[in-house]
Amino acid sequence: MSNYVLTCCSTADVSEKYLQSRDVKYVYFNYELDGVQCKDDFGRTNAPADLFKKMLAGAECRTSQVSIGEYMAFWRPFLEEGKDVLHVSLSSGVSGTYESACQAKVEIEQEFPDRKIAGIFWLWSLGRWSCR
DSSP: OOSEEEEEETTSSSOHHHHHHTTOEEEOOEEEETTEEEEOOTTSSSOHHHHHHHHHTTOOEEEEOOOHHHHHHHHHHHHHTTOEEEEEEEOTTTOTHHHHHHHHHHHHHHHOTTOOEEEEEESSSOOOOOOO
16 A cells, blocks of 8 residues: 555544645544534534534434445545555444445445555554454
8 A cells, every 4th residue: 555545534533624734535424403414524514612502402413424425435536546545433333434434445446456445443442444
Protein backbone atom coordinates (compact mmCIF):
# COMPACT_ATOMS: atom_id res chain seq x y z
CA MET A 1 0.00 0.00 0.00
CA SER A 2 2.59 2.56 -1.05
CA ASN A 3 0.11 4.84 -2.81
CA TYR A 4 -2.84 5.15 -0.45
CA VAL A 5 -5.36 7.51 1.08
CA LEU A 6 -6.20 7.59 4.77
CA THR A 7 -9.95 7.77 5.43
CA CYS A 8 -12.20 7.84 8.48
CA CYS A 9 -15.78 8.50 9.54
CA SER A 10 -17.12 11.73 10.97
CA THR A 11 -17.21 9.99 14.34
CA ALA A 12 -13.45 10.55 14.67
CA ASP A 13 -12.84 12.55 17.82
CA VAL A 14 -11.04 15.35 16.00
CA SER A 15 -12.14 18.47 14.16
CA GLU A 16 -12.77 18.75 10.46
CA LYS A 17 -9.93 21.28 10.28
CA TYR A 18 -7.56 18.72 11.82
CA LEU A 19 -8.54 16.08 9.24
CA GLN A 20 -8.23 18.53 6.36
CA SER A 21 -4.80 19.74 7.52
CA ARG A 22 -3.55 16.14 7.31
CA ASP A 23 -5.37 15.31 4.07
CA VAL A 24 -7.49 12.66 5.81
CA LYS A 25 -10.67 12.05 3.81
CA TYR A 26 -13.88 11.41 5.73
CA VAL A 27 -17.39 10.10 5.24
CA TYR A 28 -20.34 11.43 7.25
CA PHE A 29 -22.46 9.38 9.60
CA ASN A 30 -26.20 10.07 9.37
CA TYR A 31 -28.82 11.10 11.87
CA GLU A 32 -32.46 12.06 11.87
CA LEU A 33 -33.78 15.00 13.90
CA ASP A 34 -37.56 15.21 14.19
CA GLY A 35 -37.95 13.29 10.95
CA VAL A 36 -35.38 15.33 8.99
CA GLN A 37 -32.39 13.45 7.57
CA CYS A 38 -29.07 15.10 8.47
CA LYS A 39 -25.37 14.41 8.04
CA ASP A 40 -22.94 14.44 10.94
CA ASP A 41 -21.09 17.27 9.19
CA PHE A 42 -19.03 18.60 12.07
CA GLY A 43 -21.83 20.87 13.26
CA ARG A 44 -22.53 22.81 10.06
CA THR A 45 -26.13 21.60 9.80
CA ASN A 46 -26.78 21.63 13.54
CA ALA A 47 -24.21 23.17 15.86
CA PRO A 48 -23.65 20.84 18.85
CA ALA A 49 -25.12 23.32 21.34
CA ASP A 50 -28.24 23.75 19.19
CA LEU A 51 -28.57 20.00 18.64
CA PHE A 52 -28.34 19.29 22.37
CA LYS A 53 -30.82 22.06 23.11
CA LYS A 54 -33.31 20.54 20.66
CA MET A 55 -32.81 17.09 22.15
CA LEU A 56 -33.32 18.38 25.69
CA ALA A 57 -36.51 20.07 24.48
CA GLY A 58 -37.82 16.69 23.33
CA ALA A 59 -36.76 16.47 19.69
CA GLU A 60 -36.61 12.91 18.42
CA CYS A 61 -33.09 12.01 17.34
CA ARG A 62 -31.85 8.78 15.77
CA THR A 63 -28.42 7.91 14.47
CA SER A 64 -27.66 5.84 11.41
CA GLN A 65 -24.46 4.18 10.30
CA VAL A 66 -22.76 4.71 6.98
CA SER A 67 -24.41 2.37 4.45
CA ILE A 68 -22.68 -0.08 2.13
CA GLY A 69 -23.50 2.14 -0.85
CA GLU A 70 -22.20 5.25 0.88
CA TYR A 71 -18.88 3.53 1.64
CA MET A 72 -18.58 2.33 -1.94
CA ALA A 73 -19.36 5.78 -3.38
CA PHE A 74 -16.89 7.34 -0.92
CA TRP A 75 -14.01 4.94 -1.70
CA ARG A 76 -14.57 4.56 -5.46
CA PRO A 77 -12.86 7.83 -6.57
CA PHE A 78 -9.69 6.94 -4.63
CA LEU A 79 -9.60 3.45 -6.13
CA GLU A 80 -10.19 4.91 -9.61
CA GLU A 81 -7.13 7.13 -9.03
CA GLY A 82 -5.10 3.97 -8.42
CA LYS A 83 -4.85 4.49 -4.67
CA ASP A 84 -5.38 1.95 -1.93
CA VAL A 85 -7.45 2.87 1.14
CA LEU A 86 -6.61 2.68 4.83
CA HIS A 87 -9.84 3.30 6.75
CA VAL A 88 -10.12 4.01 10.49
CA SER A 89 -13.55 3.66 12.09
CA LEU A 90 -15.62 2.37 14.97
CA SER A 91 -15.63 -1.34 15.75
CA SER A 92 -18.56 -3.72 15.68
CA GLY A 93 -18.88 -3.36 19.45
CA VAL A 94 -19.87 0.28 19.02
CA SER A 95 -21.62 0.53 15.65
CA GLY A 96 -22.99 -1.52 12.78
CA THR A 97 -20.85 0.56 10.43
CA TYR A 98 -18.16 -2.10 10.75
CA GLU A 99 -20.37 -4.63 8.96
CA SER A 100 -21.31 -2.06 6.29
CA ALA A 101 -17.63 -1.32 5.69
CA CYS A 102 -16.80 -5.03 5.46
CA GLN A 103 -19.56 -5.67 2.93
CA ALA A 104 -18.59 -2.58 0.91
CA LYS A 105 -14.94 -3.70 0.93
CA VAL A 106 -15.83 -7.15 -0.42
CA GLU A 107 -18.07 -5.72 -3.16
CA ILE A 108 -15.82 -2.92 -4.34
CA GLU A 109 -12.67 -5.05 -4.33
CA GLN A 110 -14.37 -7.19 -7.01
CA GLU A 111 -14.64 -4.04 -9.10
CA PHE A 112 -11.01 -3.04 -8.35
CA PRO A 113 -9.10 -6.34 -7.91
CA ASP A 114 -5.68 -4.64 -8.04
CA ARG A 115 -6.51 -2.22 -5.21
CA LYS A 116 -6.52 -2.89 -1.47
CA ILE A 117 -8.75 -1.59 1.30
CA ALA A 118 -7.49 -2.12 4.82
CA GLY A 119 -9.31 -1.15 7.98
CA ILE A 120 -8.55 -0.35 11.57
CA PHE A 121 -11.58 -0.47 13.83
CA TRP A 122 -11.43 0.96 17.34
CA LEU A 123 -13.24 -0.23 20.44
CA TRP A 124 -10.89 -0.01 23.38
CA SER A 125 -7.73 -0.99 21.57
CA LEU A 126 -6.29 -1.35 18.10
CA GLY A 127 -7.99 -4.07 16.09
CA ARG A 128 -7.56 -5.53 12.65
CA TRP A 129 -9.77 -6.07 9.63
CA SER A 130 -11.41 -9.45 9.73
CA CYS A 131 -14.27 -9.41 7.29
CA ARG A 132 -15.80 -12.75 6.48
